[in-house]
Amino acid sequence: MQDSAWGWLIITYLFLAGAGSGAFIAAVACDLLAPDWSKTLARAGSLVSGPLVVIGTLCLVLDLEAGFWQPWRQIYMVNNLRSMISWGFIILSIFIPIALVYAAALNEITFVGKLAQKYITIIEIIGSIFAVATATYTGVLIAVVNGVPFWNTPLMPVLFLASAISTGLAAAMIVAAIIDVNTIKTLSNFALGHVIFLSVEALVLMLFVFMSLTRSTEAAASAGMLISGMLSPYFWGLVVILGLVVPFILSVFEFLEYGQMPKSLVVGADILVLIGGMSIRALIVFSGTPPQII
Amino acid sequence: MPRYGIAIDSTKCVGCHSCRVACQNQNSLESNETFNWIKHRDRGRYPSYYKEFIPLQCNHCENAPCQRVCPTGATYTSKEGVVLVNPKTCVGCKYCMEACPYKMRIIDHRRGIVEKCRLCIELVRDGGTPACVTTCPTQVRIFGDLDDPKSAVSIFIAKTGAQPLRPDLGTIPKIFYKRS
Numbered sequence: 001m002q003d004s005a006w007g008w009l010i011i012t013y014l015f016l017a018g019a020g021s022g023a024f025i026a027a028v029a030c031d032l033l034a035p036d037w038s039k040t041l042a043r044a045g046s047l048v049s050g051p052l053v054v055i056g057t058l059c060l061v062l063d064l065e066a067g068f069w070q071p072w073r074q075i076y077m078v079n080n081l082r083s084m085i086s087w088g089f090i091i092l093s094i095f096i097p098i099a100l101v102y103a104a105a106l107n108e109i110t111f112v113g114k115l116a117q118k119y120i121t122i123i124e125i126i127g128s129i130f131a132v133a134t135a136t137y138t139g140v141l142i143a144v145v146n147g148v149p150f151w152n153t154p155l156m157p158v159l160f161l162a163s164a165i166s167t168g169l170a171a172a173m174i175v176a177a178i179i180d181v182n183t184i185k186t187l188s189n190f191a192l193g194h195v196i197f198l199s200v201e202a203l204v205l206m207l208f209v210f211m212s213l214t215r216s217t218e219a220a221a222s223a224g225m226l227i228s229g230m231l232s233p234y235f236w237g238l239v240v241i242l243g244l245v246v247p248f249i250l251s252v253f254e255f256l257e258y259g260q261m262p263k264s265l266v267v268g269a270d271i272l273v274l275i276g277g278m279s280i281r282a283l284i285v286f287s288g289t290p291p292q293i294i
Numbered sequence: 295m296p297r298y299g300i301a302i303d304s305t306k307c308v309g310c311h312s313c314r315v316a317c318q319n320q321n322s323l324e325s326n327e328t329f330n331w332i333k334h335r336d337r338g339r340y341p342s343y344y345k346e347f348i349p350l351q352c353n354h355c356e357n358a359p360c361q362r363v364c365p366t367g368a369t370y371t372s373k374e375g376v377v378l379v380n381p382k383t384c385v386g387c388k389y390c391m392e393a394c395p396y397k398m399r400i401i402d403h404r405r406g407i408v409e410k411c412r413l414c415i416e417l418v419r420d421g422g423t424p425a426c427v428t429t430c431p432t433q434v435r436i437f438g439d440l441d442d443p444k445s446a447v448s449i450f451i452a453k454t455g456a457q458p459l460r461p462d463l464g465t466i467p468k469i470f471y472k473r474s
Contacts (some may be wrong), residue, residue: 063387064386065385066386067386069406073366076385079383080367084363089365146394147391147393293396
């Protein structure tokens with residue numbers, strides 16, 4: 001009789017894979033849709049995307065036991081296409097190189113970047129598909145786990161995708177502010193992105209948590225833990241207030257005041273979005289309760 | 295080919311944990327590792343209060359979630375219907391431990407792989423009986439072929455109407471319980 005077999009390494013992976021793929025989507029959106037002033041954000045998003053997913057995948061490998069000490073065992077990991085880990089293995093194997101090549105292309109790093117620039121549209125289209133796949137599959141990964149009824153809902157991948165896009169945009173904006181301080185003013189254009197995706201995330205989160213109250217006894221126990229139980233201070237404090245409400249309000253002002261907001265508040269809102277994204281994954285994992293069997 | 299299963303008469307269990315020790319002995323497990331557990335539950339109210347002991351182990355589900363989620367295919371069902379782990383291909387990702395609704399799998403940190411009740415398949419193939427079954431002083435467990443209507447386990451299930459734990463979970467377990 002074991003409690004949850006997964007801990008912080010898996011939580012960190014879920015968060016980093018989401019933020020990394022979200023940053024890729026944010027970069028592609030900027031590069032394709034926005035005019036010249038947003039190139040810094042596209043560059044920042046592409047720079048941060050690959051490394052975040054790589055660090056996340058390292059966490060995943062560190063969590064393996066025999067597969068970590070005897071890495072050649074990992075070739076077996078595509079054996080079962082009914083397993084979401086096999087799909088994850090395939091998706092990450094394709095997405096990580098694309099994300100790294102995309103970073104090279106947008107930032108003109110070495111000859112690889114120069115070569116990749118010729119095929120930038122193809123990289124953006126295929127990369128976006130695999131970025132969405134990465135963000136979504138992490139939700140499916142835990143949604144199909146029979147051992148935790150709380151997770152068994154199609155809303156899970158939707159929540160993970162929404163959270164991936166908002167955390168990815170936040171990560172891209174922070175890096176954009178670092179690589180080019182003058183860009184802070186133009187970042188206000190993207191505050192609208194935060195307003196939209198934080199709203200979607202909040203809506204899906206509300207549906208997920210409150211509809212769990214009637215799904216099954218175990219799901220209700222888990223949801224209860226978040227709403228008014230042991231984990232409720234973290235849920236309301238870290239996820240709802242710090243992770244959603246405060247950055248939402250800051251982003252509204254950021255958008256309305258357009259570039260007049262202090263730098264610390266712009267970057268602060270993004271850091272809060274990242275804290276919220278990490279916390280929601282940790283709380284979803286820790287609130288998972290197995291069925292009552294006896 | 296037989297389809298092995300166990301019927302457990304929990305009304306006979308006194309919670310002595312002999313099955314656990316026999317299992318550890320048979321499978322050379324450390325003292326803190328085990329493939330079977332005894333959980334207890336309070337029943338009734340004073341003065342007719344009693345404690346029910348429920349021996350637990352892998353249910354060897356026909357529709358095993360652990361096998362479905364295993365990325366390497368290390369978890370498989372033997373021809374006798376026993377759910378086993380191939381120690382050579384398990385990577386220790388622990389997805390199966392999350393997927394098992396009964397939480398009957400453990401991680402062996404020494405070998406880095408996931409382990410579980412094997413229904414003492416080596417013993418059984420040699421004509422024996424699982425260690426937890428033979429060692430039980432009150433004969434709580436009855437082992438045998440579920441497909442043979444004349445086996446002791448089939449007769450016991452037919453006579454008592456023993457049921458798996460949480461059949462509503464849909465995994466079709468092969469361990470049956472007579473609870474009262």
